[in-house]
Amino acid sequence: MTNTPIYDGSGKLSEAIAELCKTSPKSSQLIAKLIGQAKAGLGIASKSKNPATDVKLAIWQWYYDRLHPSIRMIV
Numbered sequence: 456m457t458n459t460p461i462y463d464g465s466g467k468l469s470e471a472i473a474e475l476c477k478t479s480p481k482s483s484q485l486i487a488k489l490i491g492q493a494k495a496g497l498g499i500a501s502k503s504k505n506p507a508t509d510v511k512l513a514i515w516q517w518y519y520d521r522l523h524p525s526i527r528m529i530v
Contacts (some may be wrong), residue, residue, distance in 0.1 A: 462515040464508035471515050475522065493517040 462471040472489055473480040480486070493514040494501070501510065 464512045468511045468514060472518060475515065475518050489518065490514060
């Protein structure tokens with residue numbers, strides 16, 4: 456993975472989540488738990504070890520949005 460906060464879905468999801476959450480890619484149990492939380496939050500029931508690119512992107516985006524909330528202006 457690179458040092459950019461962008462994930463295009465082509466690499467390993469576990470490495471992207473590890474980088475995003477600032478943990479070791481070798482922390483497989485923690486990463487599996489984090490991915491499981493994202494799947495639950497997104498309503499994804501699939502247990503696939505190789506999710507489709509759009510699913511990987513949705514999981515990554517779910518965590519990115521929680522770690523980097525946008526600033527919302529109240530008008």
